[in-house]
Amino acid sequence: MRILLAEDQTMFRTALGTLLDLEPDFEVVAQVGRGDAVVAAARESRPDVALLDIEMPGATGLEVTPLLLAEVPGVVVVVLTTFGRPGYLKRALEAGARGFLLKDVPVERLAEQLRAVVGGSIVVDPQLAASALATPPSPLTDREREVLVEGARGATVQEIAVRLHLSPATVRNYLSSAIGKTGASNRVSAAKVAEQQGWL
Amino acid sequence: MRILLAEDQTMFRTALGTLLDLEPDFEVVAQVGRGDAVVAAARESRPDVALLDIEMPGATGLEVTPLLLAEVPGVVVVVLTTFGRPGYLKRALEAGARGFLLKDVPVERLAEQLRAVVGGSIVVDPQLAASALATPPSPLTDREREVLVEGARGATVQEIAVRLHLSPATVRNYLSSAIGKTGASNRVSAAKVAEQQGWL
DNA sequence: TCTCGATCGTGACAGATGTCACTCGCGTTC
DNA sequence: GAACGCGAGTGACATCTGTCACGATCGAGA
Numbered sequence: 227m228r229i230l231l232a233e234d235q236t237m238f239r240t241a242l243g244t245l246l247d248l249e250p251d252f253e254v255v256a257q258v259g260r261g262d263a264v265v266a267a268a269r270e271s272r273p274d275v276a277l278l279d280i281e282m283p284g285a286t287g288l289e290v291t292p293l294l295l296a297e298v299p300g301v302v303v304v305v306l307t308t309f310g311r312p313g314y315l316k317r318a319l320e321a322g323a324r325g326f327l328l329k330d331v332p333v334e335r336l337a338e339q340l341r342a343v344v345g346g347s348i349v350v351d352p353q354l355a356a357s358a359l360a361t362p363p364s365p366l367t368d369r370e371r372e373v374l375v376e377g378a379r380g381a382t383v384q385e386i387a388v389r390l391h392l393s394p395a396t397v398r399n400y401l402s403s404a405i406g407k408t409g410a411s412n413r414v415s416a417a418k419v420a421e422q423q424g425w426l
Numbered sequence: 427m428r429i430l431l432a433e434d435q436t437m438f439r440t441a442l443g444t445l446l447d448l449e450p451d452f453e454v455v456a457q458v459g460r461g462d463a464v465v466a467a468a469r470e471s472r473p474d475v476a477l478l479d480i481e482m483p484g485a486t487g488l489e490v491t492p493l494l495l496a497e498v499p500g501v502v503v504v505v506l507t508t509f510g511r512p513g514y515l516k517r518a519l520e521a522g523a524r525g526f527l528l529k530d531v532p533v534e535r536l537a538e539q540l541r542a543v544v545g546g547s548i549v550v551d552p553q554l555a556a557s558a559l560a561t562p563p564s565p566l567t568d569r570e571r572e573v574l575v576e577g578a579r580g581a582t583v584q585e586i587a588v589r590l591h592l593s594p595a596t597v598r599n600y601l602s603s604a605i606g607k608t609g610a611s612n613r614v615s616a617a618k619v620a621e622q623q624g625w626l
Numbered sequence: 627t628c629t630c631g632a633t634c635g636t637g638a639c640a641g642a643t644g645t646c647a648c649t650c651g652c653g654t655t656c
Numbered sequence: 657g658a659a660c661g662c663g664a665g666t667g668a669c670a671t672c673t674g675t676c677a678c679g680a681t682c683g684a685g686a
Contacts, residue, residue, distance in 0.1 A: 235508065240532040241441040308435065332440040367632060380615030383673075396634050402674055412642090412674080414614055415580030567662065583643070596664050602644055612644080612672090628686085635680080643672065649665080656659075 227344060230256040230273035232264045232290070233306070234282045242277075242333070249337050261285030268298045275344055278323075280307040280314060288314070291321035304343055310354045312361040313424025325349040364425040370404040373397055375426055378417030427544060430456040430473035432464045432490070433506070434482045442477075442533070449537050461485030468498045475544055478523075480507040480514060488514070491521035504543055510551065512558040513624025525549040564625040570604040573597055575626055578617030 229252055233239040236259060243254045256271040258264055262284030268276060276294060278287035291303050304325035305318040315326050325343040327336070328351055339349050366374070369390075376386040383401070387394040401413050410416035420426050429452055433439040436459060443454045456471040458464055462484030468476060476494060478487035491503050504525035505518040515526050525543040527536065528551055539549050566574070569590075576586040583601070587594040601613050610616035620626050 235438075235529050236531060237529040237533050237536070238435075238438045238441070240534065241438070241445055244445060244533060245441055329435050329437040331436060333437050333444060334440065336437070369633070378614070380610070380612055380618055382612065392633095393635060395636060398672095398674070399635085399676095400633095402676085405674070410580070412580055412582065414578070418580055569663065592663095593665055595666060598642095598644070599646095599665085600663095602646090605644075630683105630685085632683090633681080636678085638677090639675085641672105641674080643670100645669080645671100647666105647668090650663100651665105652661105652663085654660080654662105656657105 227252050227275060227340070228255045228271070228273045229253065229340070230258070230264070230268055230271060230276040230301075232258050232261065232267075232276065232282065232287065233279040234259050242336070245333060246337065246340075252337065252340075259283075261287065261290050264290045265293050265297050268294055268301060272298070273301060275302045275304060275340060277304050277306050277340070280305060280309070280318075288317050288321055291318065291323055295322045302344055304340065304349070309424070310351065311422070311424030312354070312358040313364060315350065315354055315358045316363070317424075319348075319350075326351065326354070328354070361423075364420075364423070365407045366404055366420065366425050367400075370400050370407070371420070371426060373400040374404045374413065374417050374420055377401055377413035378421075427452050427475060427540070428455045428471070428473045429453065429540070430458070430464070430468055430471060430476040430501075432458045432461065432467075432476065432482065432487065433479040434459050442536070445533060446537065446540075452537065452540075459483075461487065461490050464490045465493050465497050468494055468501060472498070473501060475502045475504060475540060477504050477506055477540070480505060480509070480518075488517050488521055491518065491523055495522045502544055504540065504549070509624070510554045511622070511624030512554070512560075513564060515550065515554055515558045516563070519548075519550075526551065526554070528554070564620075564623070565607045566604055566620065566625050567600075570600050570607070571620070571626060573600040574604045574613065574617050574620055577601055577613035578621075 229246055231239055231243055231254060239257055243257055246252045247254050255273050256267040258267045261282040278290060280287040287305050294303060303323045305323045306327045307314060308329045310328050318326050327339060343349050372390060373386055376389060383394050383397050387397045405416045408416040408419040410419050429446055431439055431443055431454060439457055443457055446452045447454050455473050456467040458467045461482040478490060480487040487505050503523045504527060505523045506527045507514060508529045510528050518526050527539060543549050572590060573586055576589060583594050583597050587597045605616045608616040608619040610619055
């Protein structure tokens with residue numbers, strides 16, 4: 227089984243690569259450390275499975291998934307992430323991922339889970355699947371989300387307005403409504419809440 | 427060589443454990459996922475080397491290092507981290523660490539670096555060592571740092587004041603001076619700057 | 627068709643934030 | 657002993673933030 231690994235932390239990526247290569251039926255045919263390098267690498271190496279981290283420079287695994295499926299039909303995408311956020315899981319499955327694995331399980335299970343996915347199963351942490359079904363979708367509109375991420379970086383209303391081509395007053399309105407929807411009392415904690423819910 | 431692994435991400439920790447155990451001269455005698463579990467595990471397992479992550483729940487690797495050295499004399503501490511921040515390196519060496527390894531190097535080098543450290547060398551990334559020497563120490567006082575981390579979480583001046591048992595006016599003064607020293611224009615970007623410099 | 631929600635905007639207001647000047651006590655250092 | 661830096665505090669001020677009411681447009685649905 228030909229595997230592509232996409233994970234930005236070099237030591238972790240190479241460790242996974244070495245371990246998977248030790249399995250007799252696995253062959254790691256490509257390793258990349260950036261999201262925007264995945265598609266090109268997959269075109270070259272034609273993997274059966276792509277194991278994608280979510281948080282990567284260049285592009286997230288969630289962004290890459292649909293591009294990869296369009297470009298290399300037949301590849302099985304498995305998303306691997308630190309954060310078991312219901313929003314992430316939903317988006318991953320919507321994007322076409324066939325597995326959603328968490329980095330807080332021992333590696334020993336990784337190989338079997340990969341084999342299950344390639345065998346046709348959809349592999350998802352059961353607890354996570356349950357909470358994803360129970361969790362309401364993001365209440366934030368696109369604009370509210372955009373404004374919130376900028377605000378969380380420390381940008382002032384003015385700076386956000388310039389960056390998003392909006393009036394400062396409008397930015398404040400969006401911020402205010404995002405703060406209200408998250409139940410927070412300022413933009414920073416609103417962003418924390420939204421991030422934990424996987425709304426960003 | 428007996429090794430203790432402390433790293434909060436289970437998959438990474440177990441992957442490292444498996445790989446290091448494959449080396450004939452290595453034996454992983456303990457694995458923990460929390461900073462505050464390191465000392466007890468070390469007392470039990472008496473490792474020759476402790477490989478400590480910095481960012482861990484319970485306690486950071488930097489906090490644990492001096493405790494571990496006091497409790498288990500003779501153990502060689504190696505700090506392993508994602509972030510090559512000069513401030514981290516300085517603090518690690520001051521705390522008594524004998525190695526400072528980055529997670530953005532391939533695993534292949536890990537084993538040899540561990541052997542070098544146990545052999546008496548102090549192993550530090552050369553580039554990082556250079557920039558640590560060139561980097562001025564943190565200009566922030568303890569109070570400024572404390573106030574800044576709380577502020578970055580989205581706490582209001584009032585909340586920070588209560589949590590640190592200070593007057594609100596004093597909190598604002600500290601925030602203001604921290605903002606000035608980082609060259610930022612508000613607490614959030616000040617915290618970002620300070621974090622990137624390893625001042626927190 | 628009419629309504630609803632999203633987008634974008636204005637103006638006004640209270641409260642939070644950031645800046646500044648200035649004070650005091652305490653421990654180091656010169 | 658004087659000078660200095662740090663912790664801690666006060667009061668005043670301008671600006672930024674968050675809230676609210678309100679208006680306008682536009683597309684999707686009932």
